[in-house]
Amino acid sequence: xxxxxxxxxxxxxxxxxxxxxxxxxxxxxxxxxxxxxxxxxxxxxxxxxxxxxxxxxxxxxxxxxxxxxxxxxxxxxxxxxxxxxxxxxxxxxxxxxxxxxxxxxxxxxxxxxxxx
Amino acid sequence: xxxxxxxxxxxxxxxxxxxxxxxxxxxxxxxxxxxxxxxxxxxxxxxxxxxxxxxxxxxxxxxxxxxxxxxxxxxxxxxxxxxxxxxxxxxxxxxxxxxxxxxxxxxxxxx
Numbered sequence: 262x263x264x265x266x267x268x269x270x271x272x273x274x275x276x277x278x279x280x281x282x283x284x285x286x287x288x289x290x291x292x293x294x295x296x297x298x299x300x301x302x303x304x305x306x307x308x309x310x311x312x313x314x315x316x317x318x319x320x321x322x323x324x325x326x327x328x329x330x331x332x333x334x335x336x337x338x339x340x341x342x343x344x345x346x347x348x349x350x351x352x353x354x355x356x357x358x359x360x361x362x363x364x365x366x367x368x369x370x371x372x373x374x375x376x377x
Numbered sequence: 378x379x380x381x382x383x384x385x386x387x388x389x390x391x392x393x394x395x396x397x398x399x400x401x402x403x404x405x406x407x408x409x410x411x412x413x414x415x416x417x418x419x420x421x422x423x424x425x426x427x428x429x430x431x432x433x434x435x436x437x438x439x440x441x442x443x444x445x446x447x448x449x450x451x452x453x454x455x456x457x458x459x460x461x462x463x464x465x466x467x468x469x470x471x472x473x474x475x476x477x478x479x480x481x482x483x484x485x486x487x488x
Contacts, residue, residue: 294474304465306479313474352419356474364435365410365469365477369419 264288265355267368274343275376282338282371284353290314295329295336296354300370306352312336343375379404383468383480389488390455390462398453398483400468407472409451413437414465414482423466426451455485463487 266285274280286295297309310320312329320327324341340347353368381402390396402409408427412420422435426445440459445451451470455462463486469477 296476298479304467304482304484306467306469306477308476308478311476354477364422364425365471367412367420372417 263368264366265353265368267351267353267371269371270369271372271374273374273376276345277342279339279341280343280373282340282351282353282373284336284338284368286334286336286353286355286366288334288355288357290357292357294356296356296365297327297336297338298352298354300350300352302349309338340373343373345375345377348373348375381468381470381478381480383466383483385483386481388483388485390485391488393457395454395456396485398455398466398468398485400451400453400480401449402451402470402478403449404470404478405448406470406478407448408470409445410469410471410477411435411441411443411451411453412467412469414467420467423453 264287269283293314295312298306299309300306310327317329317331326339328337350370350372352370355366384399388396410425411423413423414420421437423437423441424432424435424443426432429445429448432443432445440456442454466483468480471477
């Protein structure tokens with residue numbers, strides 16, 4: 262079973278629109294970590310945010326914000342007033358307890374295109 | 378500067394040839410990982426290592442081999458047994474509970 266699901270394969274928005282990228286995860290652990298990464302055309306994954314399972318506080322960083330809801334096992338990412346530079350593939354990831362190998366489970370990614 | 382370095386950036390392999398992708402980190406991370414990414418797809422785990430001289434198979438280990446003789450280094454060998462090796466390969470390292478840091482990747486093409 263997929264541990265991290267990103268149901269949106271591709272999204273296109275016009276510049277300055279807001280866009281939300283969905284992420285649903287599955288785990289039985291009580292301690293876990295969630296992440297978002299950005300992959301621009303160059304290919305390298307750029308870390309955006311980390312959240313631990315005990316901290317459900319939403320976070321805002323500039324135009325980026327994240328909504329973590331344990332009740333729905335979701336960790337959604339919103340970009341406000343999107344810009345062309347936001348065009349990239351975005352990955353959500355889950356990391357569980359060390360005794361399961363400290364693996365990162367990645368979703369299949371959402372390709373975001375911001376149209377000028 | 379601290380970071381994770383992959384080399385080469387581009388690699389061409391002939392049919393039936395083994396090739397080795399390099400991955401070095403100076404972040405003092407215990408864990409290191411190799412992922413494969415095919416066009417338009419997500420990241421699939423090939424191998425990972427938690428400590429020196431120990432590593433575990435990921436979801437698609439067949440046709441690949443690794444070694445972890447030093448904490449800083451985690452080379453990946455793509456063997457001739459890997460029938461479809463053309464892909465983008467990403468190496469990463471981390472502490473547990475912390476984010477993974479990624480290298481710039483190696484694009485491997487079979488010619």
